[in-house]
Amino acid sequence: xTFADLLAQLVNGLANASTLFLLASGLSLIFGVTRVVNFAHxxxxxxxxxxxxxxxxxxxxxxxxxxxxxxxxxxxxxxxGALMELAVLKRIYGAPELFQLLATFAVVLVVKDVxxxxxxPEDILGPRAPGLTGAVELAGQSIPEYDVxxxxxxxxxxxxxxxxxxxxxxxxxxxxxxxDREMVGAxxxxxxxxxTSVFALGSGLAGLAGALQMPREPASLGLDLIAIxxxxxxxxxxxxxxxxxxxxxxxxxxxxxxxxxxxxxxxxFGFTLNFSKLTLVVEFVLMALTLALRPWGFAxxxxxxxxxAPGAIEHVxxxxxxxxxxATAIAALLALLPAVADDYALVLATDCAIFAxxxxxxxxxxxxxxxxSFGHAAYFGVGAYAAGLLAKQAGAxxxxxxxxAPFAAxxxxxxxxxxxxxxxxxxxxxxxxxxxxxxxxVAWQWDDVTGGSNGLxxxxxxxxxxxxxxxxxxxxxxxAGAIALLWRVMHAPFGYSLRAGRDANLRADAIGIDVxxxxxxxxxxxxxxAGLAGALxxxxxGSLAPDVMAISRSVxxxxxxxxxxxxxxxxxxxxxVLFTWLQxxxxxxxxxxxxxxxLAILGLVLLFPRGVVGSLRRVLRGGEA
Amino acid sequence: xxxxxxxxxxxxxxxxxxxxxxxxxxxxGERVAxxxxxxxxxxxxxxxxxxxxxxxxxxxxxxxxxxxxAPPRALFRxxxxxxxxxxxxxxxxxxxxxxxxxxxxxxxxxxxxxGEATDAAAExxxxxxxxxxxxxxxxxxCDQLAYxxxxxxxxxxxxxxxxxxxxxxxxxxxxxxxxxxxxMALVSDISAQRDxxxxxxxxxxxxxxxxxxxxxxxxxxxxxAQGSQEEVRVxxxxxxxxxxxxx
Numbered sequence: 107x108t109f110a111d112l113l114a115q116l117v118n119g120l121a122n123a124s125t126l127f128l129l130a131s132g133l134s135l136i137f138g139v140t141r142v143v144n145f146a147h148x149x150x151x152x153x154x155x156x157x158x159x160x161x162x163x164x165x166x167x168x169x170x171x172x173x174x175x176x177x178x179x180x181x182x183x184x185x186x187g188a189l190m191e192l193a194v195l196k197r198i199y200g201a202p203e204l205f206q207l208l209a210t211f212a213v214v215l216v217v218k219d220v221x222x223x224x225x226x227p228e229d230i231l232g233p234r235a236p237g238l239t240g241a242v243e244l245a246g247q248s249i250p251e252y253d254v255x256x257x258x259x260x261x262x263x264x265x266x267x268x269x270x271x272x273x274x275x276x277x278x279x280x281x282x283x284x285x286d287r288e289m290v291g292a293x294x295x296x297x298x299x300x301x302t303s304v305f306a307l308g309s310g311l312a313g314l315a316g317a318l319q320m321p322r323e324p325a326s327l328g329l330d331l332i333a334i335x336x337x338x339x340x341x342x343x344x345x346x347x348x349x350x351x352x353x354x355x356x357x358x359x360x361x362x363x364x365x366x367x368x369x370x371x372x373x374x375f376g377f378t379l380n381f382s383k384l385t386l387v388v389e390f391v392l393m394a395l396t397l398a399l400r401p402w403g404f405a406x407x408x409x410x411x412x413x414x415a416p417g418a419i420e421h422v423x424x425x426x427x428x429x430x431x432x433a434t435a436i437a438a439l440l441a442l443l444p445a446v447a448d449d450y451a452l453v454l455a456t457d458c459a460i461f462a463x464x465x466x467x468x469x470x471x472x473x474x475x476x477x478x479s480f481g482h483a484a485y486f487g488v489g490a491y492a493a494g495l496l497a498k499q500a501g502a503x504x505x506x507x508x509x510x511a512p513f514a515a516x517x518x519x520x521x522x523x524x525x526x527x528x529x530x531x532x533x534x535x536x537x538x539x540x541x542x543x544x545x546x547x548v549a550w551q552w553d554d555v556t557g558g559s560n561g562l563x564x565x566x567x568x569x570x571x572x573x574x575x576x577x578x579x580x581x582x583x584x585x586a587g588a589i590a591l592l593w594r595v596m597h598a599p600f601g602y603s604l605r606a607g608r609d610a611n612l613r614a615d616a617i618g619i620d621v622x623x624x625x626x627x628x629x630x631x632x633x634x635x636a637g638l639a640g641a642l643x644x645x646x647x648g649s650l651a652p653d654v655m656a657i658s659r660s661v662x663x664x665x666x667x668x669x670x671x672x673x674x675x676x677x678x679x680x681x682x683v684l685f686t687w688l689q690x691x692x693x694x695x696x697x698x699x700x701x702x703x704x705l706a707i708l709g710l711v712l713l714f715p716r717g718v719v720g721s722l723r724r725v726l727r728g729g730e731a
Numbered sequence: 732x733x734x735x736x737x738x739x740x741x742x743x744x745x746x747x748x749x750x751x752x753x754x755x756x757x758x759x760g761e762r763v764a765x766x767x768x769x770x771x772x773x774x775x776x777x778x779x780x781x782x783x784x785x786x787x788x789x790x791x792x793x794x795x796x797x798x799x800x801a802p803p804r805a806l807f808r809x810x811x812x813x814x815x816x817x818x819x820x821x822x823x824x825x826x827x828x829x830x831x832x833x834x835x836x837x838x839x840x841x842x843x844x845x846g847e848a849t850d851a852a853a854e855x856x857x858x859x860x861x862x863x864x865x866x867x868x869x870x871x872x873c874d875q876l877a878y879x880x881x882x883x884x885x886x887x888x889x890x891x892x893x894x895x896x897x898x899x900x901x902x903x904x905x906x907x908x909x910x911x912x913x914x915m916a917l918v919s920d921i922s923a924q925r926d927x928x929x930x931x932x933x934x935x936x937x938x939x940x941x942x943x944x945x946x947x948x949x950x951x952x953x954x955x956a957q958g959s960q961e962e963v964r965v966x967x968x969x970x971x972x973x974x975x976x977x978x
Contacts (some may be wrong), residue, residue, distance in 0.1 A: 595845075597849070599841050600842050602824065603842060615813070624842065
């Protein structure tokens, strides 16, 4: 590595840091005021990039055209954000936080397919900025002029936002609402417009970030999730609600990534370390380290939780004996399915069973535990890779692989859980996401063992289970058994202790329950179940790739659980089956399955803000509170 | 016989001495009220005894054993029950399940993966609920209870470990006058029946003088008086604090 290399990478890293900061500051502002974790923030960024490129093409290649495109894209995205707030989120501010999250997932799905419709599946390269295509000489190195502009823009935007927040009445209201939203409401401030305007501002920043990236990065349909994870990392490392913290965090991440690129491959004590391969994982390692050492990020403070309205907690009721009889009867009926279904339906039913177990395991943490995991796919993936590797590398039998996979997933969950339970709420969710992304990038990068992005192929069931019907029976038996086990534990003393920690932490402590320990134990229990689902998944498909534990799988799991209803026992199962079946059903008719699914979820969220099962139960009981 | 000894407890926040060298003791079966005007250091003192705040100096002894800084869950194991100023119960469970969980925890069975929690310790749970007068409400979800009943439920849970000492932070806050006396009369009865010591903070002087055997008075982080009701009532320093300089 030469100094010139380092300098070049550093400039690139700092330029990235600027757009990262713009993106993250928008997310931070929105979260601070509305307490909505807006998963669609990355989608707004993506629209910013696509929109700017499209506008620039239509406005001509002049400097005026380029910069008008950037500004118009940012304003357009701001409008879009305001529209999303008005049409969707405003109606569900009273619903539990997780429902708002579900709604933003739905927006992610819708936006992705709309982008696919409008701009197609191919990556689109943006124009370069007229007048800024040259380079400046620095220490013998050419530095792109555009990068220099971006580097200057970051601090300028920070300054502008600071002035806005500190010198204007609107800014004072934003800061006050971030501090204590109920109090601001009690003082007679019109929160409706405050929320909408903050959404517009935050979205506009995301759009601006996306638009500014147009000469540096092609627009692609994967940008949304990449952007949202990057933004999460920056916001969490910097401290939720702190713009200065977000700026520092963006700089740090930009610089560390640049260092990894610049270092490249290094011989260290006889080992060859390829640092540039670490760029995928380094930001998540940084986030995990920050959260483990400073639980509220660089500049964050413990969040004041929203005061929960009385009766906001739905009850997981202890099922009557009848429940178990019905559940067993349904399982028995399912075993008869091969008599009437063709192979296609059997494969779909196998998928449904696997994802039902996956959703039930996530629900075990989220429902009784109140521990929202954004990275549950990690355990699914570890189980899948454990089974796949045992089969391919060690020649293990399917039975051994199916037994070992849950243990492997539980072992990872034990380690991750130990760190996670030290945090609460959004921070906990973000740390689970960080761990999942770390595991994912290891699987992606470690070609020699995991097969890298190609994954592993030819992981087939043992001969006795190779037949579709036999494999279906095996899956149903294992999944139903594991789900029943999870439900038993929920109603055993452990499950009650877990709920006690969620309902009233102090009270649980005062009756001798070590809440952190209980929550910690819940992680491997849920992890093992997810690991089993992952192992079954590998054998049902015959292959696996890193995307078994990509963030989109974690999101799928969350959608399944939330769609069904997080505080019901059977909700996640219904949600998983509905999700898997709908996805298949729609995919057979149109490639725009995300759009349909997203719209369906939005409709369901607005109609049934308590989840399908929860709302149905309410209706059946005749509107009982 | 002395059960609880508070030995020179201190807590500073920056330059403020929230609690500055407070010492007193509670005998077995005795009901002691910790009182003082706002900002006297009652809550800080109370939370240091209850394990929520770690003292800067001083010790807390329970039956001769040093329990300074022990977390609430450790105190529960040593026979200390605890209620909070804002009563908290497990809102997603029924009244009986709340008590059952406390009993399960006392029996060190709260982490078991098998067995129905709702079948556990049914008889003991019934007895505890009867003791606080909630037996008819056993199957109600506890977030549907009237606030007075939530206080009673909390008391039942605090009694699940057959405690030697009950710590009650503002036990009657937020209750109507009649409810206050009913609750405290219940506490007095239970205390007498079980030889249970009770240390409580309280704002309502009717409750204090109606139900405390002994009163400890704090002001600005210092102990200014302690003794029987009569002794405290005539203490000139206490009069000065509560009624102003001219009194």
